[in-house]
Amino acid sequence: MHPRPPGKPTDVTTLGLPGTIAACLFDMDGVLTETATVHAAAWKETFDAFLRRRDGPGFRPFDAVEDYDRYVDGMPRADGVRSFLASRGIGLPEGGPDDPPGHDTVQGLANAKNTLVLKKIEELGVHAYPGSVRYVRQVRAAGLRTAVVSSSANARAVLDAAGIGDLFDVRIDGLVAAERHLPGKPHPDTFLTAAQELGTPPERAAVFEDALAGMEAGRSGGFGHVVGVDRTGQAEELRRHGADVVVTDLDQLLGDPS
Structure with missing residues (x-):
């Protein structure tokens, strides 16, 4: 700055x-x-993987336009996780800030999303x-x-x-x-x-x-x-x-x- x-x-x-x-x-x-499109794609990949684990092949996927705009866009990562899960009536343990991707906690999903974003930015540039x-x-x-x-x-x-x-x-x-x-x-x-x-x-x-x-x-x-x-x-x-x-x-x- x-x-x-x-x-x-x-x-x-x-x-x-x-x-x-x-x-x-x-x-x-x-x-x-x-x-923003990179973030939306990372959220979709994160939430779809979680919902597939939770609900099986018939899971209702995350919508990268409507769900993204309404529940996660502009929010801190953990708040976005809580907001979207609440829209589906899903509760998860908070977990800790070091929860790795793959842990089905609020912090685990937030970290999974961040890992994907950083990977996509590295691959695609800004x-x-x-x-x-x-x-x-x-x-x-x-x-x-x-x-x-x-x-x-x-x-x-x-x-x-x-x-x-x-x-x-x-x-x-x-x-x-x-x-x-x-x-x-x-x-x-x-x-x-x-x-x-x-x-x-x-x-x-x-x-x-x-x-x-x-x-x-x-x-x-x-x-x-x-x-x-x-x-x-x-x-x-x-x-x-x-x-x-x-x-x-x-x-x-x-x-x-x-």
């Missing part, structure tokens, strides 16, 4: 933001980097959305401060692999949240912490999210503007969960005063 003193913003309406906004808080997976990079660069050129707010414990490695780590003044990720005992999305605490570290009150910060849990965090945190990024055709759901505006790519906001 690259802290800097706040600059004097230019006309931020050219960024599609209200004139009061002085800082931008970006989710990572699905907003900045093309990793790519940033060009429109998002273009937008973040314009945000910084306008003098606004920037932060990444992600539930991922791998955020630093992902940002560096995508070559965009230097575009953000602050990073609040899964590791920081664990160290500071911050509840994850849909709670607003990680976004509020990022705004605080940027020296910006929530009402002068904009949140950029693709997850329904992130929309709820933006709404409940009292942020000045919440942008929903629709990569999967869930624009109406994003609006219902708190988005002030929905785009399919961030550079659609450039030059848009609405």
Whole structure:
């Protein structure tokens, strides 16, 4: 991260933001980097393996679109496990943080998912959305401060692999949240912490999210503007969960005063 003193913003309406906004808080997976599909695939492989062990060949598989969006997207890993299992009426022991993949505990499934994600990222690499990079660069050129707010414990490695780590003044990720005992999305605490570290009150910060849990965090945190990024055709759901505006790519906001 690259802290800097706040600059004097230019006309931020050219960024599609209200004139009061002085800082931008970006989710990572699905907003900045093309990793949401990797996470969805890893969740599906993890949950399907568990459900197959539990229910046999006739198990009801994890839906990598609907179940992912509704129950796990944007949440810390263990919270995602609990959320999805609750949707199926399944209870598991919590287990411990060192439970290996294959242990049918909350922590075991969370660790299995993380192992798969890291493997897929190593195999496939990490790519940033060009429109998002273009937008973040314009945000910084306008003098606004920037932060990444992600539930991922791998955020630093992902940002560096995508070559965009230097575009953000602050990073609040899964590791920081664990160290500071911050509840994850849909709670607003990680976004509020990022705004605080940027020296910006929530009402002068904009949140950029693709997850329904992130929309709820933006709404409940009292942020000045919440942008929903629709990569999967869930624009109406994003609006219902708190988005002030929905785009399919961030550079659609450039030059848009609405």
